Amino acid sequence: xxxxxxxxGRVTDLLESKLKGAAVTCQTAFEIVPxxxxxxxxxxxxxxxxxxxxxxVNGQEYAFRKCYSRGCPHNLxxxxxxxxxxxNRYLQRDYHKLDEVGIPVDKRxxxxxxxxxxxxxxxxxxxxxxxxxxIIRVAKEGQKFIVEPSLERVSAVEHFANQARQTLxxxxxxxxxxxxxxxxxxxxxxxxxxxxxxxxxxxKIAIANDRLRLLYDAFEAASITHSKRFFE
Numbered sequence: 001x002x003x004x005x006x007x008x009g010r011v012t013d014l015l016e017s018k019l020k021g022a023a024v025t026c027q028t029a030f031e032i033v034p035x036x037x038x039x040x041x042x043x044x045x046x047x048x049x050x051x052x053x054x055x056x057v058n059g060q061e062y063a064f065r066k067c068y069s070r071g072c073p074h075n076l077x078x079x080x081x082x083x084x085x086x087x088n089r090y091l092q093r094d095y096h097k098l099d100e101v102g103i104p105v106d107k108r109x110x111x112x113x114x115x116x117x118x119x120x121x122x123x124x125x126x127x128x129x130x131x132x133x134x135i136i137r138v139a140k141e142g143q144k145f146i147v148e149p150s151l152e153r154v155s156a157v158e159h160f161a162n163q164a165r166q167t168l169x170x171x172x173x174x175x176x177x178x179x180x181x182x183x184x185x186x187x188x189x190x191x192x193x194x195x196x197x198x199x200x201x202x203x204k205i206a207i208a209n210d211r212l213r214l215l216y217d218a219f220e221a222a223s224i225t226h227s228k229r230f231f232e
Contacts, residue, residue, distance in 0.1 A: 007062040018101045025055040036157040046072035049087035067188035139222035146177040147226040166194040170208040
């Protein structure tokens with residue numbers, strides 16, 4: 001599948017279209033969506049931080065969603081207070097890429113003011129949380145890491161104002177080992193409504209695997225020992 005074909009499904013597709021000479025516009029809208037997850041038969045509620053990208057490529061309209069992180073008030077995923085910072089760091093990376101190729105976008109960020117009152121009993125460690133790109137940067141400076149990815153198809157229920165929607169998330173969890181400890185970093189690589197599975201599954205798997213390839217290439221460039229796994 002040619003991922004630069006229309007309609008775009010990733011920020012990378014917008015970048016490629018612009019570099020090929022297309023006129024690209026981009027707007028963002030944010031959602032913090034409560035979602036019911038089940039992990040190893042253990043149900044829990046989390047919030048996912050989603051950005052809706054809309055705009056035009058040579059006058060043709062497009063729209064796609066990107067999940068930047070998920071957070072919950074327990075140890076099954078990053079705490080909400082950490083998740084919003086992780087989401088904004090990944091979002092700022094995308095803004096930088098759009099800037100580099102000349103696609104203007106309003107650089108708004110996720111805000112968690114109201115939810116931080118609800119989850120004010122956070123017991124997270126202080127400081128800015130690391131992302132997988134921080135590991136890549138440190139590895140380039142000479143530190144040794146081993147990264148083992150595990151892939152998961154997570155079925156969950158997203159709750160919107162007037163409806164609930166069954167959604168499948170294609171997730172990767174990186175177990176990162178250095179000389180001192182093992183840390184874990186998760187990324188949502190793609191998602192789609194379960195009732196649209198027949199129509200969307202192949203495109204979303206292609207998007208998820210493309211994102212994995214970019215990360216594996218970055219691991220290789222930083223001399224990070226790693227396994228490679230892809231969705232099938």
